[in-house]
Amino acid sequence: QQQVKQSPQSLIVQKGGISIINCAYENTAFDYFPWYQQFPGKGPALLIAIRPDVSEKKEGRFTISFNKSAKQFSLHIMDSQPGDSATYFCAASDSNSGYALNFGKGTSLLVTP
Amino acid sequence: ETGVTQSPTHLIKTRGQQVTLRCSSQSGHNTVSWYQQALGQGPQFIFQYYREEENGRGNFPPRFSGLQFPNYSSELNVNALELDDSALYLCASSPGVGTNGETQYFGPGTRLLVL
Numbered sequence: 001q002q003q004v005k006q007s008p009q010s011l012i013v014q015k016g017g018i019s020i021i022n023c024a025y026e027n028t029a030f031d032y033f034p035w036y037q038q039f040p041g042k043g044p045a046l047l048i049a050i051r052p053d054v055s056e057k058k059e060g061r062f063t064i065s066f067n068k069s070a071k072q073f074s075l076h077i078m079d080s081q082p083g084d085s086a087t088y089f090c091a092a093s094d095s096n097s098g099y100a101l102n103f104g105k106g107t108s109l110l111v112t113p
Numbered sequence: 114e115t116g117v118t119q120s121p122t123h124l125i126k127t128r129g130q131q132v133t134l135r136c137s138s139q140s141g142h143n144t145v146s147w148y149q150q151a152l153g154q155g156p157q158f159i160f161q162y163y164r165e166e167e168n169g170r171g172n173f174p175p176r177f178s179g180l181q182f183p184n185y186s187s188e189l190n191v192n193a194l195e196l197d198d199s200a201l202y203l204c205a206s207s208p209g210v211g212t213n214g215e216t217q218y219f220g221p222g223t224r225l226l227v228l
Contacts, residue, residue, distance in 0.1 A: 006155075032215050043203050043219035044156065045115070089155050098169045099207065099215035100146060103155030 003027055004092050006104025013111050019077040021107045023090035026071065030092040032099060035064065035075050038087045038106075047088075048075075080111045115139065117206050117220035125226045131192045134223045138185040138206030144168070145187045146217060147179060150201040162187060163209060191225075199227045 006023045013019045023033075031052055036044035050057045050064040050073065057064045063076040077084055087106045093099040116139040126132050138145050144163045148156035158171035162181035176192040185206070191198055201224050205217035 034216070036219075041221075043115070043117075043205075043221045046216060046218065049216065091155075093215065095215070098144070098146075098161050098163065099217070100158045100161055100169050100171065101148070101156070101205075101217060102158070105155050106153075 002105070003102040004090060004104045006090050006107060008107060009105070010108040011110070013080045013109065015080065015082060015111055015113050017080050017111075019080045019084070019109055019111070020074060021088055021090070021109075022072065022074045023092075023104050024070075024072045025092050025102075027092070027094070027102075028071070029094040029096060030102075031095060032093045033064070033066065033073050034091050034093075034101070035062075036089045036091065036103075038089065044089060077109075080109075082111045082113055085109055085111050115206075115218035115220065117204060117218050119202075119204055119220040119223050121223060122221070123224045123226075125228065126194050127228050128194055128196060130194050130227075131190065132194060132225065134189045134191075134202050134204075134225070136187045136189070136204035136206075136220055138187065138204070139218060140185055142185060142206035142208055142218075144207045144209035145181055146205045146207070147187075147189045148203040148205065149173075149198075150203060150222070152200070156203055159189070194227045196227050199225060201225075 034049035091101040146161040147159040150156040181187040
């Protein structure tokens with residue numbers, strides 16, 4: 001059973017545009033929501049993470065928006081660049097499970113020049 | 114770079130064989146987790162070790178087992194390999210406690226192919 005649902009599966013954005021990836025979860029015990037970026041042949045790299053006590057977190061061009069009541073969170077990549085082309089995974093975890101990560105299925109982002 | 118290393122980078126085995134994958138965590142990280150990532154999918158949690166004891170397990174059969182050592186290294190062992198075990202195996206280390214203790218840092222993975 002997929003505990004975190006991610007959409008879209010793939011995304012094409014022009015350089016300079018905004019990339020938006022959405023995730024939803026059911027388990028209200030989740031209290032940590034990271035986003036990972038993965039390039040082909042590499043392990044996932046942490047981009048940004050949020051806890052449910054805030055509704056938004058921004059780091060550079062990357063912003064997480066979090067809606068606790070809707071059990072949804074999203075990643076916004078502003079001024080998208082060709083170097084951002086990668087697969088993005090949202091994840092969720094909680095302290096009761098030792099913060100074992102439950103990943104979405106991933107979004108393949110292509111930023112065209 | 115995360116400071117997490119894995120070996121080997123690639124491995125080919127035949128069905129029924131056994132395999133051992135290795136991971137070296139960041140110094141000071143007493144928690145290590147292992148994940149299986151099938152092609153085109155998100156990583157799936159296999160199990161976690163904290164201070165050399167199993168601290169949680171995902172939906173994987175007992176033929177997946179692990180060890181964690183005091184020197185921040187760990188192993189994933191898979192017995193009786195099946196074709197569906199072909200995947201990228203990732204280890205991730207985390208501080209486990211303190212500020213950002215939940216943050217997991219991934220290694221580059223070991224690509225396992227079972228024929």
